[in-house]
Amino acid sequence: MDPIYLMNNVWIIICFTLVLLMQGGFILLEAGSTRMKNAGHIAGKTIFTVGVASLVFWAVGYGFIYGEGNAFIGLSDFFYGDFTSVVDGLAGSVDFMFQLAFAAIALTIAFGGFAERGKLSAYVVFAVLFSAIVYPVVAHWIWGGGWLADHGKQDFAGSTVVHLTGAMAALAATIILKPRIGKFNKDGSANDLAGHNQVYTALGVLVLWVGWFGFNAGSTLGVDDAFFGYVALNTQLAAAAGAIAAMFIVWAVSGKADIPTTLNGALAGLVAITASCAFVAPWAAVLIGIIGGLIVYFSMKLFDKARIDDPIFALSVHGVAGVWGTLSTGFFATPELAELNGGAAGLFYGGGLGQLGVQTMGVVACGLFAFVVSFIILKVMDKTMGGIRVTEEEEIIGLDLSEHGSYGYPESMPDKKQGA
Template identity: 40%
Template sequence: MTIETLNSGMDTIWVVLTAAMIILMEGGFALLEAGFVRHKNNVNIIMKVFVDITIGVLCFYLIGFGFMYGSDLLGLIGTNGFMLKGDLSHLDLSISLDTFWLFQGAFVIAVISIVSGAVAERINFRAYILYAVVMTAFIYPIAGHWVWGGGWISKLGMLDFAGSAVIHALGGFSALAAAIFIGPRKGKFTPQGTSTIALPSNLPLASVGAFLLWFGWFGFNAGSTLSATDVRIGHIAVVTMLSAASGGAATLLYTLFRYKRSDAPAVINGSLAGLVGITAGCAFVSDEVAILIGAVSGLLMLFATNWLESRRIDDPVGAFPVHAVSGIWGTIAVGLFSTDVGLFYTGNWHLLGVQLLGLVVLCIWGFVLTWIGLSLIRIWIPVRSTEEEEEMGLDISYHGVLAAYQENEFINYQDHYTEFNKKDD
């Protein structure tokens, strides 16, 4: 066995394991979002996550991967690699194509899951399935090609190691477009514009979801080396940990001193904001800068949450503040603090300019294409659930489940479905 063969085998094991960690993050998304929404919509949240990991993965395999990593056409789109067929030697991989696809397939699930939370409790389930196809086959892969697939933004030199911009800013602005397009939940805002509070159904469940996401993020960031022997792995893991801790600590202390109580949802989202913020620069910044990135991410998340409320935009899980705002800051921070080419280390403005340009393009792309996609979907089916479905709860309306948590072991089958079937008659 040669050294090259041994290294390739180790890299394959590493990438498969980290891909599995990222896929486990879907369990984190499911628990986090289920904990943040009301009981009557818990099952619907879980089913949307299953849409992400089933429909989304298949669409990425059939179409999306080719658009993202196929041979470049004018810096805009990939032209081969659909169903992993064709010559993809330009990728110059040290691992097999199958292994690389598995890792990238895990990434695409995360993007669509960001949008899922922003439209929780009021999107038509069938419409969500169609939107998942649009996102995983077209919106994300084409944007990903520009930055990671050899497209025009990558040629300018943009640095986004694991996706603060490509995944989180793009997904966050797609989530914002979807939330505005669909509108707020019934009763979320009074006629005078005052926001009401929809109490989370299970904050302990949401916290467990956040911990699972935190765990998977080590695969997200460190796994993006695609190499088990990359000496940066330890540093990437450390700055990931520090930024998440700093984001949570900043929100904990801010809410404690500002409101005289430490707000649990804010601390949960603050830690996630810290993870989002460090994702672009985890291979490029120092430990101290990671702490700064995390703290600023957490505080920006709080301010963005208040901004959404003031604009009467309903985002039940904080998808836009956590992913878009923190993703923007984390991507800009690379241009400022990269130890090799950042402004504060070299005095060179080029990288910062490229980071800003890339962000503007990706955010506009996610917002506009989501709006167009939902507009087209609305031609065939309603994008929003009816008032009756929303009032009854999407669990029973779309999945025939009375409640996510049952006290009785046995129930009468006919009684269980009577109201559900009446709705369809």
């Protein structure tokens, strides 16, 4: 057997593992960014929903994305199990596993909009429907040979497919669920419902940062030309620039080098470079990260002013930075890399407005689809399930106890049975 074929498959399984381990980063990030009384719930529901996403992706998701069909959706390869197929130079099962990990990440991002107030039953139902209906359609349009792929849409590792799609579903959830108790005052000003553990949050960001090399560099789908090293370089530079830019802007504006903002800046840099990591020069990756770090800070403030309660800043980090990352290839894609990876050169390399127009069209179409379909699903769920938000009493108690019957930190928050 060809040794390069074997190496490519081993590489992608390693990258699948890195992307799957990003779920651990999300557990730490989301738990640390929220209050202690909900920490166990956040950790547990993440594991459960990854399980749901995996089964739904196996049953129908992969087929809707990559199956033979039309420009809108795939219509074959359901209940995937072909051990003889070869896809993009990989064993079909290896490609399946890698793509599955991306679908699970998109769902986890979407669930950021549910944090601290969504019912567990709502997580279960929405996990099934998002994994079957929302994510696969967007992924098919861009990665599965759909209509945006035909137009040359550039999204190397998923600023649109994964991050914007998840963020728009999160936006739909935040609107329907409404803000957490105590988040906003009557005059519209926002209160800081601070997360309980900044060390968890920082460690979560670092785990995500490491996992992102599986996300971006793994999307090369091989090792034979070592292009994954170039993608990794751009990824590292953008993340570093995003963290530094966010820290300095919040420091300049508020007088304090706010830690959560710095961490979100690193993530914004990572999200922004995800679409463009294979299309741009390293200097552009730095600039893309800097702008990502700046816009994540200002968008966080904007969402607060709009009374949109986003506990883990999914809308800013994954939504706004995802839009910027998608558009950035329309500005900075080099002719050589565009020829290698698809699409056309960006505006600043003499490519005109063509690629930027395609990127803009992709953002609008995918963002609207993900938001509208998610909103409809959640609205129907809200009307038919007796609401998708926990009661006021359950929210005050915390979801650890109200949804699971035990605390994530039982020694710090003992119940009456323990002699409290």
